[in-house]
Amino acid sequence: MARVGSRRVRLARSLGRLLAVGLVAGLAWAGGLVWFANAIPRPPAEESADATRPTDAIVVLTGGxxxxxxxxxxxxxxxxxxxxVSGVYEGLDVQELLRKSRQSPSDIECCITLGYSADSTIGNAYETADWLREQGFRSMRLVTANYHMKRSLLEFRMVIPDVEVVPHPVASPNVHLEDWWKWPGTASLLVTEYNKYLLTLLRYELEMLLES
Structure with a gap:
């Protein structure tokens, strides 16, 4: 009986430790989520000094x-x-893209290139890197959603560390960053993006560790 009682005590202690670790991890995750949401650029951040600084290229990630x-x-x-423009679906050409955007094709058609191979942020980074090397460009302005910017910058830093990337976040009217936890759609979007960012950050740290 004493042995059974001792095992139960050890089991209870082990479960207690696991619960404590889980609680600490959960609190750390939740605190990180709040930090992540608060760090998302809000207007008028989009009108910062960087907004007028020229770069060799502008890169747009489709999807928003x-x-x-x-x-x-x-x-x-x-x-x-x-x-x-990275991540364009097959069959769309520049003229059709400009018509959809209500732009005159004759004005800027010659300066636009579409990329069709990317289907993820990682793919965007590699597809863009190939194009930048072909053009001999060393700086770019990255246009993507404000909530997507932190992860995008990290992906691009891993693929093209020698290229200057100027962030140009775009705010979506459908993403409510003020009191975001009150909006189920926005909360779900931010949780998903935060988890993806954590995985990207883990990959980045592992790569840095392997290279050191």
């Missing part, structure tokens, strides 16, 4: 509202020599 229009406006304003 306002990104392409912002990229085209930046190109028209002369913020870069060329625009690269």
């Amino acid at each position: 509202s306002g990104r392409l229009g912002t990229g085209l406006d930046l190109l028209t304003a002369g913020r870069a020599r060329k625009l690269f």
Whole structure:
């Protein structure tokens, strides 16, 4: 009986430790989520000094509202020599893309390149890296959603560490960052993006460790 009692005590202690570790991990995750949400750029951050600084290229990651229009406006304003749109679906050409964006094809068609191979943020980074090397460009302005920017910058840093990347976040009207926890759609989006960012950060740290 004494042995059985001792085993139960050890089991209870082990479960207690596991619960404590789980509680600490959960609190750390939740605290990180709050930090992540608060660190997302809000307007007028998009109108910072970096917004007017020229770069060799503008790169737009498809997948969200306002990104392409912002990229085209930046190109028209002369913020870069060329625009690269990464992650475009097969069959879409530049003229159709400009028509969808209500832009005149004759004005800027010659300065736009579409990338069709990327289907993820990692793919965006590699597809863009190949194009930048072909063009001989050393700086780029990255246009993507504000909540997606932190992970995108990390992915691009791993693939093209020698290229200067200027962030240009775009705010979506459908993502409510103020009191985000009150909006189920926004909360779900931020939790998903935060988890993806943590996995990307883990990959980044492992790569740095292996290279050191």
